[in-house]
Amino acid sequence: MTATTGIPKRADARRNIAAILDAATACLAVDPDASINDIAIAAGVGRVTLYGHFPNRAALVARVVDRAIQNSDAELEAVDINGDAHEALGRLLEASWHVTHRYGALVLAAQSALPDRDFRDAHDKPAQRVLKLLRRGRREGTIRTDMPLDWQVTTIQGLLHAASGAVQRGELSAERAPALVRTTVLAALTSGHSDAPGSGSSP
């Protein structure tokens, strides 16, 4: 996706682009309606410079989201999905928490700035990972099957967002959040008896 043009950008240009992308990520994660002006200022460049690198708001948001997805994907890819589905889901949840918390409301910015299709594709990808794991858990009997699979995904996303919001509002410490999300989601989706008292660190 990186420009097919043979001429490489100048060093300062590349530096600025990176700064803009970083600033945009930070701004949009907090306020999905952050203006181009705010972002330019946060990046330490002029508004015109920003427009020199990104044709419009949508393009910028798209790039930011793209990068966020890529990073998130790498982070989630590193999670060990094998072994007991219950345990694996727990690990995936904690990793997902970090991603959700870091990128916060960015998803909302994407939703209003990107064409529906693009947004859909981007947001669905991480869901696939969860979906796969849930299917396995259902097959193995650790995940309850008396509710739609989609709803279980919705449940997970909902709780992740809720936790992220609570932390941002200062109602919950960022340290406690991942364990709580893990415990709560597992309790909600587990079929039989549920234990998982502490945030177990058993090797």
Added chain:
Amino acid sequence: MTATTGIPKRADARRNIAAILDAATACLAVDPDASINDIAIAAGVGRVTLYGHFPNRAALVARVVDRAIQNSDAELEAVDINGDAHEALGRLLEASWHVTHRYGALVLAAQSALPDRDFRDAHDKPAQRVLKLLRRGRREGTIRTDMPLDWQVTTIQGLLHAASGAVQRGELSAERAPALVRTTVLAALTSGHSDAPGSGSSP
């Protein structure tokens, strides 16, 4: 709260005010950033007429939210809180679902248009009811006590919003939602064994 002025409004004025309030509720529930223009059109009145009844956006939103809170409160007040806490919470959840679904994103409109204090007060009130019930459930041993009370409230709100969103996006039918919310929340917050298979209609 209704104007202390002795002179009652004319009939058509009252009718229009009602129409504006209804339209505003509907518009804001879908898009918290709906413009005054959109609302006026939806209400079937001129923009100027709207400004004749409400001095500004904030005042209109405040009235809409006020009414929504009042209605919600009545609806939730009608729920039987007595008896088994587990069962009672189930009933309260289904009622809460209807409220959440009806007023959707209105809470967001309130958040950005109202002074923080007013908003806080309004949104905290319904939470009190849940809080009270959760406390009792914890005391009685039906609700798990190994996670903060606040988090449990957050969990409930998060799942309600998630369900509302899923229905609006067409991923979930409005009929199935209440039972799913109920089952899922109870599974998440119940301490011991959890049953609640079907959406029981046992008298």
Added chain:
DNA sequence: GATAACTCGTACAGGTCTGTTCAAGTTCTA
């Protein structure tokens, strides 16, 4: 049916945001 209350369209002022242009500077690169 007369009068006050109400509505309506148009139009305006002030604000914010987006995206573009331009002319002048700065900095990388070769």
Added chain:
DNA sequence: TAGAACTTGAACAGACCTGTACGAGTTATC
């Protein structure tokens, strides 16, 4: 060090929103 690439502030046009003003037309109410 020369030239191309890049940055920059100021300034503009266009869009949209809020809130206000006005004059003419409707409609409830007594």
